[in-house]
Amino acid sequence: MVEYAWPELLRPSRLVFYLQHNTLRFVSPVTRATQVMRREGARWVAEASFEPLNPAKAGLLEGLLAALAGSVNTVRVWDWRREFPTGDPRSQGDVPSGPYSFSDATIFTDGTGLVVGSGNPALAAGAPRGALSITTAGWWPGTVAVGAGDHIGLGGRLYMATETVVASGAGTATIPIAPPLREAMLVSTPLVLTKPSVPMRLISDDEAANPTRSGRFTAITVRMEEAL
Structure with missing residues (x-):
């Protein structure tokens, strides 16, 4: 199996992108409980439409769809x-290392100081397989770390923050x-916050169907699902 990168030049004109859950539902025929x-x-799961496409x-x-060979290969x-x-785009790593002083050479005398960063956001503790929350560090203190619906890349997989979370004063x-x-994820595993991606494969062998309008403009709709 080969994994391909998605071409940056291709952006869909219409998009369906969602998390399809896998649940088992039983309704009592007597009480309907x-x-x-x-x-x-x-x-x-994704359905991306590209229309119109020039030649x-x-x-x-x-060419990408042909390389994917139906469901054989994957694309991120x-x-x-x-x-x-x-959330706030700054991280603790944006703060330069100390020591700090004022222009008159005086320093902090009450035991406080500026926050010195530890780098980009990453796991602050290991997390077991199946965890529904992750403990992270490296955020700008006291600001929104992630908003509800934000996507997070972790270990090559894609996750969604289900709530808006404000970082603590320590940036956690x-x-x-x-x-x-x-x-399971190890401590210090970095978070991918910009264009976090997921490996997907084509749902069927017919995803390259390409109706063409007069004027040689092509329309293609691609259906994909996460490769598990």
Whole structure:
């Protein structure tokens, strides 16, 4: 299996991108009481439409689809609606290292000082497989770390922050996520916040169907699902 990168020149004109859960639902035929169980296998699903495509961009997309060989190979895709986080773009790593003093050479006398960063946001503690939240550090203190719906890349997989989270005064933040963590993660694993992507494969062998308008403009709709 080969994993391809998505061409930056190709952006969809219409997009469906969502997390498809995997639940088991039982309704009592007598009382209609409902029991629901969460199962493993929640996955990201996308349907991206590209219209109109000129011959050059149509060829670029058709070449990628041919290389994917139906569902054999994968391509890394991100949600074009969620390319960047909505939280504070600064991290603790933006603060230069000390020591600090004022222009008159005086220094802090009450035991306080400026926050000295530890780098870009990363896991502050290890997280087990199946975790529904992650403990992170490296955020700008006291500001919104992530907004509800922000996407986070972790260990090559894609997660969504399900709530808006404000970083503590020390720059830490516990973020609830979906889907549950795919695999155990080690402390200091970095978070990908810009264009976090997920490996996807084509749903069928017919995704390269390409109706062409007069004037040689092509329309292609691609359906994909996360490769688990």
